[in-house]
Amino acid sequence: MPRLAKPLTELQIAKAKPKAKPYTLPDGNGLFLMVSAAGLKTWVVRYRLPGKSTHTPATIGHYPALTLADARVRALEIQRDAKQGIATAGTRKARQLEAVVGDAEQEAEALALAEAERATFRAVSGRWLAEKRIGWAAETYRKARLVVDSYLIPKLGDADMRTLETKDVRPILVEMAATVPQLARKARQHVGSIVEHAIHEGLRSDESALRLARILPTIRSGHMPAVTDDxxxxxxxxxxxxxxxxxxxxxxxxxxxxxxxxxxxxxxxxxxxxxxxxxxxxxxxxxxxxxxxxxxxxxxxxxxxxxxxxxxxxxxxxxxxxxxxxxxxxxxxxxxxxxxxxxxxxxxxxxxxxxxxxxxxxxxxxxxxxxxxxxxxxxxxxxxxxxxxxxxxxxxxxxxxxxxxxxxxxxxxxxxxxxxxxxxxxxxxx
CATH class of the missing domain: 1.10.443.10 (Intergrase catalytic core)
Known part of the structure; x- marks a missing residue:
């Protein structure tokens, strides 16, 4: 039977840093997290088939793509299958990880790059526009896309939404306010909504909304020009x-x-x-x-x-x-x-x-x-x-x-x- 272990927490996993050599963090039920020297975090399950004296390790995925909750469910499934004599196929054994540290480092680098690209303002705003388009009128979508593509992407496209701060956005909105004040107000609204979208995706914490309310100078808003009295x-x-x-x-x-x-x-x-x-x-x-x-x-x-x-x-x-x-x-x-x-x-x-x-x-x-x-x-x-x-x-x-x-x-x-x-x-x- 797998050795009992104190369950991991999301905070422990997030704080787990790479060391000179790979190390493991047990979660219980045969599940543990292996942290490579490159920082790659890999879920591994150890199971034993009936009649066998040794445990077989099986790699089931990488964190955070495979969450802690999902890894635990998968571990239970593997242990259940093992009791029925069913081996888990299509996975690498944990001991192979040390032999392919170089590959792991490359994989970790690729994973980090993919995560970084997914977190850019360009990527998040694209997903935000796609989601909003469903409920927006075509003209509303066109105007929002114009503001994002023409004014925000050129300045913020590569910005990391995980760390974006108010000071990063303020100069752009102030510059827009001097030339296109109405679009500046829309841009401020859209940035706030895009940041909220990033929060919903888990890229930012719930309390990390930007402080944009008083950035723009007060302007007197007017209606669209219309003849109403002549x-x-x-x-x-x-x-x-x-x-x-x-x-x-x-x-x-x-x-x-x-x-x-x-x-x-x-x-x-x-x-x-x-x-x-x-x-x-x-x-x-x-x-x-x-x-x-x-x-x-x-x-x-x-x-x-x-x-x-x-x-x-x-x-x-x-x-x-x-x-x-x-x-x-x-x-x-x-x-x-x-x-x-x-x-x-x-x-x-x-x-x-x-x-x-x-x-x-x-x-x-x-x-x-x-x-x-x-x-x-x-x-x-x-x-x-x-x-x-x-x-x-x-x-x-x-x-x-x-x-x-x-x-x-x-x-x-x-x-x-x-x-x-x-x-x-x-x-x-x-």
Missing amino acids: ENKLGAVMRGIDAHENRVVRAALTLAALTVMRSGVVASARWSEIDLGAGYWNIPGKNPDGSNRMKTGQDFSTSLPTQALEVLREMHLRSGEGEYVFPPQARQNSPHVSRDSLSGALRGMGFQGEHTTHGFRASLRTLGRERLGIDVDVLEAQLAHAPKDEVQAAYARVKFKEQRREVMQAWADYLDKVKGGNVVEFKRKA
Whole structure:
């Protein structure tokens, strides 16, 4: 029977340092840890078959790849098999370790290099992005990847996440704050989340979060530029869109204005979602790869006013045989028009800092309420803002369906009105 031994602890194993010669640390039940001169920690189980007078050593794996708990389970299995006369095959005998110290040293070095590479900021951030991509909208993932790949990896890519400290990150965030303050705030958020991911993977202790809260200078955050109090300016925006030379971009911007869907959703619209007969656009909450299409991740349906149907029928003549309503433009790698093409077009019209594609949502929220008298709950439902609870969500979907159809037609007619210059002096309600 294997000699009784005081069980090992994770702390003992972690503190076990290499010596001039290999040595062992017993755990009991025939299991012991052999520490080579190179620092390689190898699990070995000694078992004896019935009728045999000597024990047979079997190497079952290396720590930390094989944890203490798993090594104990494996040891029990080997001892059980031994009692039944079953030898453990496919393992090296412990006494062979001393004869192949050179190989062990190389193996230890390779293992250490692999562990070091796995712990780099580059590797951890890659695993973090892969995990987050499942639940994120495509645009959210794209922006996060941009920040990580363009700003963080060049400076922190080879940093060891096991020892990364706040002082290592601070200069990078401060430098970003001076040139791209909004991205600096995102970078700070992402670094914190990546460090938390490393903690979850066991690369860092639970109390090792970085202190990033007060690193960046306080800046006044603003909303995306949107025309909300100047009908003449909104009319100019609509006329600019009408005059845009690119038919695809013009149509996409028009649909964004008429439906106030987010630009990424508009750019990636599929013909399978469009019901021209019923006048509805049924948007899946998720993309085929499982990532969010809608920000809430929930399916959404919006009516299409007659002006939107006219635009879509024109596009159907051009792209109706394809998957996407708005095909990609020259030198674009995406399967559909880029959302950046839409915002770029508005900038090119001279509305930079005044109005964005996303800004049509704010325009409806403000002007729809103050000019058209639309109920706030109806507006919130059309904007696909997440209701506070499931009851409100169900109410919004059922109660406001017909009201939203009327509202969106009224909104489209209103945009035609301001586009034609038929406006009066704007007076904000108290």
